[in-house]
Amino acid sequence: MTSAPDATPPAEPARRRRRDPEAHRAAILDAAREAFAEHGYALATIRDIARRAGVTHGLVMRHFTSKEQLFLCAVPGTRDLDEIVAGDVASLPERVAAGFVARMETNAADDPFVTLIRSAASNERAAIDLYTAMRRRSVAAYRTVLDGDDVDVRVELMAAQLIGVAFNRYIVKAGPLAAMTAGELTAHLSRVLRGIMFG
Amino acid sequence: MTSAPDATPPAEPARRRRRDPEAHRAAILDAAREAFAEHGYALATIRDIARRAGVTHGLVMRHFTSKEQLFLCAVPGTRDLDEIVAGDVASLPERVAAGFVARMETNAADDPFVTLIRSAASNERAAIDLYTAMRRRSVAAYRTVLDGDDVDVRVELMAAQLIGVAFNRYIVKAGPLAAMTAGELTAHLSRVLRGIMFG
DNA sequence: ACAAATAATGACCAAGTGGTCATCAGGGAT
DNA sequence: ATCCCTGATGACCACTTGGTCATTATTTGT
Numbered sequence A, B: 001m002t003s004a005p006d007a008t009p010p011a012e013p014a015r016r017r018r019r020d021p022e023a024h025r026a027a028i029l030d031a032a033r034e035a036f037a038e039h040g041y042a043l044a045t046i047r048d049i050a051r052r053a054g055v056t057h058g059l060v061m062r063h064f065t066s067k068e069q070l071f072l073c074a075v076p077g078t079r080d081l082d083e084i085v086a087g088d089v090a091s092l093p094e095r096v097a098a099g100f101v102a103r104m105e106t107n108a109a110d111d112p113f114v115t116l117i118r119s120a121a122s123n124e125r126a127a128i129d130l131y132t133a134m135r136r137r138s139v140a141a142y143r144t145v146l147d148g149d150d151v152d153v154r155v156e157l158m159a160a161q162l163i164g165v166a167f168n169r170y171i172v173k174a175g176p177l178a179a180m181t182a183g184e185l186t187a188h189l190s191r192v193l194r195g196i197m198f199g
Numbered sequence C: 001a002c003a004a005a006t007a008a009t010g011a012c013c014a015a016g017t018g019g020t021c022a023t024c025a026g027g028g029a030t
Numbered sequence D: 001a002t003c004c005c006t007g008a009t010g011a012c013c014a015c016t017t018g019g020t021c022a023t024t025a026t027t028t029g030t
Helices: A021-039 A046-053 A055-062 A065-072 A081-085 A090-111 A112-120 A125-143 A151-173 A182-199 B020-037 B046-053 B057-062 B069-074 B081-085 B088-112 B112-120 B125-143 B151-172 B181-197
Strands: none
Touching: A021 A046, A021 A055, A021 A065, A021 A090, A021 A112, A046 A055, A046 B151, A055 A065, A055 A182, A065 A125, A081 A090, A081 A125, A090 A112, A090 A151, A090 A182, A112 A151, A112 B151, A125 B151, A125 B181, A151 A182, A151 B125, A151 B151, A151 B181, A182 B088, A182 B151, A182 B181, B020 B046, B020 B057, B020 B088, B020 B112, B020 B151, B046 B057, B046 B181, B057 B069, B069 B112, B081 B088, B081 B125, B088 B112, B088 B151, B088 B181, B112 B125, B112 B151, B125 B151, B151 B181
8 A cells, every 4th residue: 555645745745635726717717728728628637727727637627527617717819919900990900910919929728719710620520610700800890991702712711811820920930930030020910911801 | 123133231241352463552542642641650550541542551551650750641642733824824813723623623532632631731741741842843844934032932822822722612601602603713822823923 | 613515536338459479280392 | 381580569667637526624704
């Protein structure tokens, strides 16, 4: 019976069992956002998430029932797009570019955009659904200020550009797009998005 | 008619052990290309590849030593880009768009482009390396016909556009970009690429 | 002070992974 | 025919995964 769980590693020998469901739940969600963005849905593991949150993987299951549920709870939809879109149409490309870069630059580490790109690779239903919902919402937002029957296509082409840029700069992190400054990126993106939107 | 021509009974009870290393090697490579494109590096499994190739997973290991080796052998670099690039610069965007769409449309199922996008999501060294090599080669090809100090950036922005489009149309397979015909896609892509390249 | 309620744990499970290896069998050379 | 090299197999290994559940420890109500 040497079932000693772990012979007191130097750090914390008497780690008292905390009892605080709300805090734990929040910690798990944060950890999940991080892990899912870092590895994508399929490759992120519940145990790793539990470790980051400082709890056991059993507790994660207790709170969220399944990996898919956790994913759905942790990864939010797109935020603040409406604010960016609102305004005069002429400068829309600049606002979109600036908004995108600002958002990604401050914390690409657990941005849903990155998460969904990484996750969609695995054909996981949950990820595809979230991605679809996100796209639908984007198109709807743009529709409030743009018109024309090919708005959808143009919005989609802009989204494609952003996906590609995100892929290179924030996922693969190599090449010219990853090397340039945020300002330069914004400038290039403004020009390209303008071309897509109004070209 | 009434007598069943039992050339191939539903299940093969006496599956004789074939001995044909070259054919098997080729079959494994084909199966690997397919599987890696379908699931990405991390999520593709050697056993599944073996199954598709009609051999045992032990044989796959025997031929390729490791999953990473198999990946490197199976996923080739970009082909035929030089031919597309060669020609008058004025119509480059159209040729690139048409070449891209033609290639993806005929067999996106095991295109290295899709494979690398799906694989890079998992931060796998082998995938990242292949992707980097592919990008380097692309830039080199374009450099033979274009000049200017921001060629690299423009090429990268075009690549980003193609990645985004590939992501929507051939990976997620949803939305306007997935719904339109190949011809329409080519037209849109021509316009957008032209804007990126010469805008 | 005690007991009921329940948050948290950790042992456990079946399934699946990449990788190893003793063994077997096909077929060319003799 | 026979031998023997080696292509091919499948049992096996250590490990990881998502998920379950009996136990244990901590609050809270009384």
